[in-house]
Amino acid sequence: MQKVNLSINYLEYDQISDLDLKDRELVIEAEKIVSTAYAPYSKYYVGAALRLENGQIITGNNQENVAYPSGICAERVAIFYASAQYPDQKIESIAITAKAGDFVIKNPVAPCGSCRQVLAEYQTKQKSPIKIILKGETGKIQVISSVDDILPFMFHAEELKK
Numbered sequence: 636m637q638k639v640n641l642s643i644n645y646l647e648y649d650q651i652s653d654l655d656l657k658d659r660e661l662v663i664e665a666e667k668i669v670s671t672a673y674a675p676y677s678k679y680y681v682g683a684a685l686r687l688e689n690g691q692i693i694t695g696n697n698q699e700n701v702a703y704p705s706g707i708c709a710e711r712v713a714i715f716y717a718s719a720q721y722p723d724q725k726i727e728s729i730a731i732t733a734k735a736g737d738f739v740i741k742n743p744v745a746p747c748g749s750c751r752q753v754l755a756e757y758q759t760k761q762k763s764p765i766k767i768i769l770k771g772e773t774g775k776i777q778v779i780s781s782v783d784d785i786l787p788f789m790f791h792a793e794e795l796k797k
């Protein structure tokens with residue numbers, strides 16, 4: 636038996652103005668799209684903005700449903716739209732943020748497990764890392780350089796092969 640240590644590195648910034656210009660722009664777009672999220676049940680409004688390799692920015696927000704599991708997260712709205720419209724464009728980075736109806740989100744908003752798995756799919760497909768930028772309403776901003784770091788032990792397509 637061996638004890639194995641797994642560690643990750645990420646960058647933490649105190650404020651949006653400390654980010655580089657492209658990341659700052661992406662966070663601002665994610666913040667803008669929060670306002671049209673459809674989240675009448677959770678009142679937790681999430682925005683995601685992703686940058687394609689051609690520089691285009693695609694945004695999405697969470698879309699809830701009275702049959703709760705039929706709703707979908709902001710990240711997947713943006714990623715699936717990008718993949719549908721620009722299937723050959725690599726995703727360079729994605730910024731995620733949120734606003735709540737009745738409290739202030741003080742910690743960076745982290746993608747759920749399903750969104751991590753979806754990010755992993757497109758990162759594997761494009762064979763280049765997707766940078767992830769996480770922000771709450773206040774507090775630190777975290778920048779993670781690859782999906783590998785937020786989904787260790789991810790399920791790979793090779794595992795379907797004999």
Ligand code: THU
Nearest residue numbers: 677679681697708709745746747
């Ligand atoms: N949600 C997202 O859109 N992205 C996340 O990263 C976390 C959760 C949504 C799903 C649901 O509409 C609401 O936030 C509360 O979970």
